[in-house]
Amino acid sequence: MKCLELADVSYRYEGSTEYVLKNISAAFDSGKVYTVVGESGAGKSTLLSLISGLDVCKEGDVYYDGKNLRELDRDDYRAKCVGVIFQGYNLLINSTAVYNITLSMNISESEIMGRRAKKEAAFALLNKVGIDRETADRKILYLSGGEQQRVGIARALSHNPDVIIADEPTGNLDAETESEVLKILTRLAHEDGKCVIIVTHSENVTAIADEIIGIHAGNLIAGEKYRENSAFHGENGHERTKTIRENEQ
Amino acid sequence: MYILTNAMKNLLRNKGRNILIAAVTLVIIVSTVVTLTIGNASSKIIEDTRLRIGSKVNIDVDLAERGRLEKTGGMPEVGIDDFFSYAQSDYLSKSIFSVQLYLYSSTTFAVGDDSKGQSEWESWDGSSKSKAATIMLIGSSDPDILSDFFTGGARGIMPGGRMFGGLNECIISYDLAELNGISVGDMIVTTSIFVEPEQTFELSVVGVYSDKTEAWPGPAYEDANFFLFNRRNEVITSLETVMSRGFETDQGMEMHAEYYLKNPDNISKFEAEVRAKGLHPDYSVSINQEELDEITAPLSGMAGITSTFMFIILILGGIVLILLSFIAVRERKYEVGVLRAMGMEKAKVAAGILAEAIIISVICLFIGLGIGSAAAQPIADSILSGQVEIAAEETKAKSEDLKFLVMNGKTQFIAGLHGYTPISEIQVELDAKTIAQISMIALALAALSGVIGIAVITKYEPLKILRERN
Numbered sequence A: 001m002k003c004l005e006l007a008d009v010s011y012r013y014e015g016s017t018e019y020v021l022k023n024i025s026a027a028f029d030s031g032k033v034y035t036v037v038g039e040s041g042a043g044k045s046t047l048l049s050l051i052s053g054l055d056v057c058k059e060g061d062v063y064y065d066g067k068n069l070r071e072l073d074r075d076d077y078r079a080k081c082v083g084v085i086f087q088g089y090n091l092l093i094n095s096t097a098v099y100n101i102t103l104s105m106n107i108s109e110s111e112i113m114g115r116r117a118k119k120e121a122a123f124a125l126l127n128k129v130g131i132d133r134e135t136a137d138r139k140i141l142y143l144s145g146g147e148q149q150r151v152g153i154a155r156a157l158s159h160n161p162d163v164i165i166a167d168e169p170t171g172n173l174d175a176e177t178e179s180e181v182l183k184i185l186t187r188l189a190h191e192d193g194k195c196v197i198i199v200t201h202s203e204n205v206t207a208i209a210d211e212i213i214g215i216h217a218g219n220l221i222a223g224e225k226y227r228e229n230s231a232f233h234g235e236n237g238h239e240r241t242k243t244i245r246e247n248e249q
Numbered sequence B: 001m002y003i004l005t006n007a008m009k010n011l012l013r014n015k016g017r018n019i020l021i022a023a024v025t026l027v028i029i030v031s032t033v034v035t036l037t038i039g040n041a042s043s044k045i046i047e048d049t050r051l052r053i054g055s056k057v058n059i060d061v062d063l064a065e066r067g068r069l070e071k072t073g074g075m076p077e078v079g080i081d082d083f084f085s086y087a088q089s090d091y092l093s094k095s096i097f098s099v100q101l102y103l104y105s106s107t108t109f110a111v112g113d114d115s116k117g118q119s120e121w122e123s124w125d126g127s128s129k130s131k132a133a134t135i136m137l138i139g140s141s142d143p144d145i146l147s148d149f150f151t152g153g154a155r156g157i158m159p160g161g162r163m164f165g166g167l168n169e170c171i172i173s174y175d176l177a178e179l180n181g182i183s184v185g186d187m188i189v190t191t192s193i194f195v196e197p198e199q200t201f202e203l204s205v206v207g208v209y210s211d212k213t214e215a216w217p218g219p220a221y222e223d224a225n226f227f228l229f230n231r232r233n234e235v236i237t238s239l240e241t242v243m244s245r246g247f248e249t250d251q252g253m254e255m256h257a258e259y260y261l262k263n264p265d266n267i268s269k270f271e272a273e274v275r276a277k278g279l280h281p282d283y284s285v286s287i288n289q290e291e292l293d294e295i296t297a298p299l300s301g302m303a304g305i306t307s308t309f310m311f312i313i314l315i316l317g318g319i320v321l322i323l324l325s326f327i328a329v330r331e332r333k334y335e336v337g338v339l340r341a342m343g344m345e346k347a348k349v350a351a352g353i354l355a356e357a358i359i360i361s362v363i364c365l366f367i368g369l370g371i372g373s374a375a376a377q378p379i380a381d382s383i384l385s386g387q388v389e390i391a392a393e394e395t396k397a398k399s400e401d402l403k404f405l406v407m408n409g410k411t412q413f414i415a416g417l418h419g420y421t422p423i424s425e426i427q428v429e430l431d432a433k434t435i436a437q438i439s440m441i442a443l444a445l446a447a448l449s450g451v452i453g454i455a456v457i458t459k460y461e462p463l464k465i466l467r468e469r470n
């Protein structure tokens, strides 16, 4: 089922003449994991900010559930429909981990009622991404980068959104936590029918993708083409990973 | 609801910054509590005084105007009936009449009259002689005359006596009673002088009053032993007692009326009314602004000082608060960006910031009301005592002019005896009006810091704020 659609989207930053994204059209279905890959500065984060309603495209349209984002209340869209895991976490650093989660629940008018219940749900969610209660009660300021990233993930899931958008969600995680997180994201797509879009440089992440979208200098390169283009070959992700590792060595 | 909780949490999270803002707010509120409390208390007293004293109308011979027109000769006459007809005005709350008559008695001798009632007036050509007046009879429509009209508390009925009530009852001074061996229950028999026809007053003494007033209107009277004007020789009775003799004009007696306006602002309407009733243009109708100003001078001075101080504090405090708010806002850009990115609406973010500012202000309001109201009284006392000294200096400088007036005009003569002193004490208390005003100021301060935050922050889109930080 089609969840998100980009129709001929172009974007350039305010005060800049050069387009960061050029005539991009793509569709994202519910129940699938998408990874967006491309070199640094290709425009991946920019694309996510358009999808997550943090910014508006200059030309073209973004549709969510058949509705044009331009016509939706973008605050409401961000609060209820999408969960964003930011590249720079963007957590309230002076608040505790658990408060970050409950505040997000409050903003999105979560159906979990009562402060106690919300807090318990937040603890459970944090536990799922590997944050125990003691850590959850600490201010973000006193958490490691990896822990902060996991809080960011928990926050993105806290209001049970249809679309989960992640910008480098596993960049600061060890292999074990990374696979935990990836399991969660896959389950969200395949079992709960969410549309999961992940920007990544990690081949471990692309390995779980149902579809890969490549961006090169603001242009979209469909999965197959991207593989060719980037000297990716073979049938499954593990082989691709291997190849890259070999190439790097 | 969560916005409020979040606001409270935010206050605790950023203690340093908020304590600084609270401290500045507290300073502003404490000073406004003090200044407003004092200011409101003094303006209330000034207004009360204005209603009490400023409502008194003086109908005087306008000496200055007569001088300008080079008028000489006798004063235009005001009939007794006129005095009473003016009192009918709807603008008045009350009228007090008093009348002075000069009496002679061959049995009751005046204090200071060594001739024992044998003093005589000689006519200008020496052709005839008559007994001199030695005693002044004062009739008053106001029984409280002793305590607040003439004396400001310097006179009091001595034990065993009472205030005059019925017709032909009077009270006399202790000195006069002592000199003539009169005690309560005795009669005094006197005859009027200067009025036509001559009247005899047989008055029963119902009270003797102690008298701490100045005996003489001025040193010249004392030097000349002009004992008719010695205040110990005043025999005081009711207005009815004097009027029952049926005088038709005030020829030979001194009639004095005090009219009290319901509202001092109506003075010109009242004047128009009495002019229509035939008051001669040589008489001026006025409220005693000068006296009023003199009495309230220390309070006005204090009110001036406090309001200037409040003005300065509000301006300076406001500027500091604005600067602090700008700094706070810069610190908070990232936080706001995060909230906006999470989908919190601008209005809610703004409400949160405003809520924080209001919570700080309300806390400061309560603490400030406590500290300020405790500090107001001692501060008021010290400012006022300084102002009383200044006022005293000014009154002293004016007193030479006053004496001149006292000696020349009969009406002024009596006015001079009122003996009001400038207000030197004030009870300041926090009243509902002051609390309301301070609450408005506290709210305005909250709005000031809140609105700055809102104006700066909501200008930005979430992405922009977040990017600026990165």
Ligand SMILES: Nc1ncnc2c1ncn2[C@@H]1O[C@H](COP(=O)(O)OP(=O)(O)OP(=O)(O)O)[C@@H](O)[C@H]1O
Binding pocket: A013, A014, A016, A020, A038, A039, A040, A041, A042, A043, A044, A045, A046, A047, A087, B467
């Ligand atoms: N505010 C801005 N104004 C102008 N140009 C910008 C702005 N933000 C980003 N860019 C440019 O837009 C391009 C795309 O940036 P974007 O952040 O989308 O890259 P990315 O693909 O996410 O890179 P990375 O993998 O390093 O995160 C880059 O060339 C970047 O320099």
Ligand SMILES: [Mg+2]
Binding pocket: A044, A045, A046, A087, A167
């Ligand atoms: Mg990026």
